[in-house]
Amino acid sequence: MPILGFASTAGGAHDASPVPLRALGLSLLALAAPILGSVFAPDWMSQESGVLLWLSALIPPFLLTYYRGWMGASAALAAGMAALALGNVAAVALGLAIPEFRVLFWMVTTYVAVCIGIGLLAELLRREVAAAEAMALTDVLTQMPNRRHAAIFLDAAFASAVRGDPVSVVMVDLDRFKEVNDRHGHRAGDDVLRAFADALQVVTRRMDLSARWGGEEFLSILHHCTGEGAEIFLGRLRKEFETNRFPWGRVTFSAGIAQYAPGMKSAEAMLGAADEALYAAKGAGRDCHRIAAAPxxxxxxxxxxxxxxxxxxxxxxxxxxxxxxxxxxxAGVLLVDRGVPLPRGDEHLLVVDDDRDSRRALGKLLRRLGYRVVEAPDGESALASARSLERVDLLVTDLVMPGISGFSLTKRLQEERGPSRVLYISGRVQEEVEWASAPGAVQRYLHKPVGSAELAEAVRDILDAPIPRPVRSRGGESHPGPSASSLSTQPSPPTELP
Incomplete structure (x- = not known):
């Protein structure tokens, strides 16, 4: 915790920093030096050479102004110390008379007071300017970023999306909010807005921005987030907002999601798509969300x-x-099969790979084929994402990952959700893998590098294959029927080596 320091610079040179303990110790020694000199050598302290020791009293205010970021004041104090010291040395060397101690004391005191006063006024002015700028970008009622702040952030996010990063926007509108104001008063309406804003702030990541767009509308801008990831975001928001209890009952909201797509020429196009999806959700009965279709x-x-x-x-x-x-x-995913028709779909896919480039390439291709894709960097994240999704039609996973392997992930996913379809993709050659029964009711194994046509056909084949019905053993336990691993070009699916 800072001992001394402010958030910004009064002179613009550098940000304020906490005063380190060594600087505080030096300040105490600097103050103690003239005091000890006056006690133990009062006669010497009143002489020309002893006056120099009094200049050490300027060190504490110099350090204070320096670490508070008042660079103008600290520079003036440093220059004053140097001028007084050099002037005194020159006077002694040339045999000139120096001012009396009383005159010198008041001169130095006035000089320090003026320097610190100027620094303090500059700091107060900076704080007033910062507060005015914050008010211009902050909604007064909810203390959230306002429409102007969101527009600035959205422009930067759109530029990032054009460069290839997935970016989604979520437009949220409180259902029947006008009725709340009419029946229960504007104070109750303000309470609802503040409660929703608090819930929205809780679920918004630091890298993202949620703002009050106007009235009862709110906007969330989500970096590195697909439309499916935005659905997870909305699920967390609903759960957080439902913890609020209002005297008249439950308050719901509708939402529209739009993910950047190549046909969107501007940030306004993204907002327009999210707005259309929002009104589609309103038309569907409210208390739900819709995802805008890509152009x-x-x-x-x-x-x-x-x-x-x-x-x-x-x-x-x-x-x-x-x-x-x-x-x-x-990543070995070839996206250059120009003119070759690829099988498509709209199912929900969970793509798991610890290699960012490989995961990004797989997700990009599958989204182009119409699938709704959620990406995860490891097994634990994949399980957390799966618990937030209503359905996972296909798991696309690497075999070897830190923590939970692809096989262990499939087993745990089947324990939680039942028989699953899975596509294993790995850079390990087949000779390095021992072939036996692997988890997954319907499965296939592909070796990197994977062509776009090969991947698209494998995904479509697995999704079209029926999940075998469980077969009851003599002991009464249920076991999956014959695996659909015959979809694979290999004789049987792989298992991990010890």
Whole structure:
């Protein structure tokens, strides 16, 4: 915890820092020096050479102003100490008379007071300016970022989305809020707004921003988040907001989600898509959410190093040339099967891989094929995501990961959700894997690098294959029927080596 210090600079040189203990110790010694000199050598302290020791009393105010960030005041004090010391040395060397101690004392005291006073006034002015800027970007009622703040943040997030990072926006509107104001008064309405704002702040990550957009509308801007991730965000928000109890009963909200897609030309287009999804949720009966459909595009993936993406309007459809990033190539997922029709779908997929580039490439391709994808960097995160999802139609996982392996993840997922479909993808060659029974009611194994057509066909085959019915053994226990691992080109699925 800082002993001394403010949040910013009065002179703009550097931010305030806590005063270290060694600086406090030096200040005490500097104050003690003239006091001890006056006690033990009073005659010497009144002479020309002894006057120099009194200058050490300037060290504490110098350190105070320096660590508070008052660079102008600290520089003036340092210059004053140097000038007084050099002037006194010159007077002694040249045999000139120096001012009496009383005159010197009041001169130094006045000098220190002026320097610290100027620094204090500058600090107060800086705080007033900072408070005014904060008020311009903060909603007074909820103390959340306001519409202006959200618009600035959204522009930066949209630029990040254009560069390839998944970004989603969530537009939320409290259901029948006008009725709350009309029946219970505006004070009750304000209480609802504050309660919802508090819940929204609790579930919003530091890297994201949630703001009051206007009236009873709120906007959340989520970095590195797909539409499916935004659904998880809304689930946590509902759970947090439902902890509030109002005298007249439950308050609900509707939401619209929009994830950046290549056909969106501006941040306003993302907001418009989220707004349309919000009103679709309102039309569906409220207390629910809807995800905006991506604009119709024809994607042509070109290699890295090509010119920036170009949008060509052809009637009502936009043809978008997207860039294949180096990370996609390194992951071994080939996105350059131009003109080759790939099987598509709209099922819910959970993609798990500790390699960021590989996970990103897999998720990007599967989303282009229409699937709803949630990504996770490890087994524990995957289990947490699965618990937040209503359904997981297919698990796409690496075999070897830190913590929970792909097999262990599948076993735990089946214990919680029942028989599961799983696609194992690994960079290990088949000779390194012992083949036996592996978890997963319907499964397949692919070896990296994986072509886009190979991946798309494997995913579609697994999703189309029926899950075998459990077979009861003589002891009455249920076991899965014959595995659908015949979908694999290998004789049987892999298991981990000890």
């Amino acid at each position: 119709p595009v024809v994607s042509e993936i070109v290699p890295a190093g090509a010119p920036d993406p170009v949008v060509i309007v052809e009637g009502e459809t936009e043809r978008v040339r997207g860039v294949l990033f180096e990370g996609d190539e390194a």
